[in-house]
Amino acid sequence: MTERDERHAQPEYDLAAVRRELPVLQEWTYLGTGTQGIMAEPVLQRHLERIAAFERGGTAMPGRVEAEANYQACRESVARLIGAEANDVALLRNASDGINIVTAAIDLQPGDEIITSTAEGLELIIPLVGLCARTGAALRYIELTPDPAEFAARLEALLSDRTRLIILSQVSCEWGTRVPVEIMRELAGPEVLIVVDGAQSVGQFAVDVTALNADVFISNGHKWLCGPKGTGFSWFSTDVYDKLPPVMFGYESADPVWERHYYQQEPAPAFGFRRAAERYEFGTRSWHLFGGLADAIDYQAELGWQAIFDHSRTMSDYAKASLGELPGVDIVTPLGWEDASGFVTFTVEGYEGHELRDRLRDEFQITQRSTEIPSAVRVGCAYFTAREDIDALVAALRQITGVT
Numbered sequence: 001m002t003e004r005d006e007r008h009a010q011p012e013y014d015l016a017a018v019r020r021e022l023p024v025l026q027e028w029t030y031l032g033t034g035t036q037g038i039m040a041e042p043v044l045q046r047h048l049e050r051i052a053a054f055e056r057g058g059t060a061m062p063g064r065v066e067a068e069a070n071y072q073a074c075r076e077s078v079a080r081l082i083g084a085e086a087n088d089v090a091l092l093r094n095a096s097d098g099i100n101i102v103t104a105a106i107d108l109q110p111g112d113e114i115i116t117s118t119a120e121g122l123e124l125i126i127p128l129v130g131l132c133a134r135t136g137a138a139l140r141y142i143e144l145t146p147d148p149a150e151f152a153a154r155l156e157a158l159l160s161d162r163t164r165l166i167i168l169s170q171v172s173c174e175w176g177t178r179v180p181v182e183i184m185r186e187l188a189g190p191e192v193l194i195v196v197d198g199a200q201s202v203g204q205f206a207v208d209v210t211a212l213n214a215d216v217f218i219s220n221g222h223k224w225l226c227g228p229k230g231t232g233f234s235w236f237s238t239d240v241y242d243k244l245p246p247v248m249f250g251y252e253s254a255d256p257v258w259e260r261h262y263y264q265q266e267p268a269p270a271f272g273f274r275r276a277a278e279r280y281e282f283g284t285r286s287w288h289l290f291g292g293l294a295d296a297i298d299y300q301a302e303l304g305w306q307a308i309f310d311h312s313r314t315m316s317d318y319a320k321a322s323l324g325e326l327p328g329v330d331i332v333t334p335l336g337w338e339d340a341s342g343f344v345t346f347t348v349e350g351y352e353g354h355e356l357r358d359r360l361r362d363e364f365q366i367t368q369r370s371t372e373i374p375s376a377v378r379v380g381c382a383y384f385t386a387r388e389d390i391d392a393l394v395a396a397l398r399q400i401t402g403v404t
């Protein structure tokens with residue numbers, strides 16, 4: 001334990017009480033928040049009540065009205081969390097929706113170039129590969145580093161007069177590296193579309209979208225925010241609306257909001273999209289899910305976001321130190337908190353990541369995930385992680401590798 005760890009061994013909130021609100025922890029060591037967050041019981045209870053009220057009430061008062069009001073309140077809540085205007089936040093199903101809003105709308109020509117990183121998940125790579133197949137654009141890969149000067153040098157080497165889009169994660173889902181994304185704009189210039197995937201950053205440390213100098217910021221509600229599955233959101237800078245017309249849309253997307261008689265006129269009035277992120281939302285929605293997301297955000301906000309970030313830092317420091325003592329273990333994630341997040345990705349000599357993943361899950365009830373490059377295991381420290389979780393992981397690895 002470092003001196004800092006000792007000072008912050010306990011978070012400012014009551015960790016034992018928090019853990020009692022997550023019954024799954026009685027059976028599992030849960031280090032899988034980067035894949036899916038778990039919902040605290042008080043949030044879940046309200047969530048179930050909201051679903052019941054909405055589904056039972058339908059359009060009868062107050063079910064639908066309440067669900068729609070909660071939906072708009074969630075937009076405000078997400079906006080506050082990421083330092084945005086509510087008008088520029090679209091409430092979506094997941095982070096992939098945000099990725100697809102970009103890849104479906106962007107106008108690319110054969111030979112145009114897209115830059116992403118070598119440490120992205122398939123959730124981002126596949127839509128980009130599809131975009132290249134559709135348009136004839138080419139994908140370029142930057143090797144991630146948390147060092148701004150090195151990152152800038154690597155980016156500069158890849159930028160060309162054909163670069164149209166840079167899209168990468170603020171925190172790599174593979175290595176847990178925190179990327180200095182805010183420096184990209186100055187190097188790329190105003191014309192290149194910059195999209196930051198924050199699926200692994202929101203809820204791990206403070207995010208201020210306006211400071212990222214990006215056009216679009218994508219995230220979800222079901223990982224670090226521990227909200228309902230099927231919730232996500234994206235932020236759009238006001239300037240980007242002309243570049244990204246909605247590909248799928250409904251009556252809420254139009255400006256002016258069209259009425260039946262408009263399209264019966266000859267000639268019909270000019271059609272335009274709203275200059276608000278709501279243009280990307282359409283049709284009957286799972287409004288009630290977003291009431292649950294707002295509750296999940298409130299739950300952690302009440303514990304204190306800074307206290308949560310400090311705790312993730314303490315736990316990931318502890319995990320790095322404990323795992324680092326095991327022979328044959330190599331920590332892939334940068335060691336310093338400012339360069340990393342609650343993730344710790346590590347290799348174990350002589351073992352494939354997927355093999356360890358399966359054994360840790362099936363023999364030791366430890367949720368985590370493997371990575372492919374390198375073949376490693378990724379664990380995530382969240383607001384509820386305790387030292388006993390890390391100790392259980394280390395003990396399991398000792399058993400698997402036969403190191404005492």
Ligand SMILES: Cc1ncc(COP(=O)(O)O)c(C=O)c1O
Pocket residue numbers: 034035093094095096097121123124169171172173197199200219220232
């Ligand atoms: C960096 C990153 N982007 C996007 C996604 C996809 O998220 P979603 O399932 O919300 O679409 C993930 C999921 O693991 C991710 O880690």
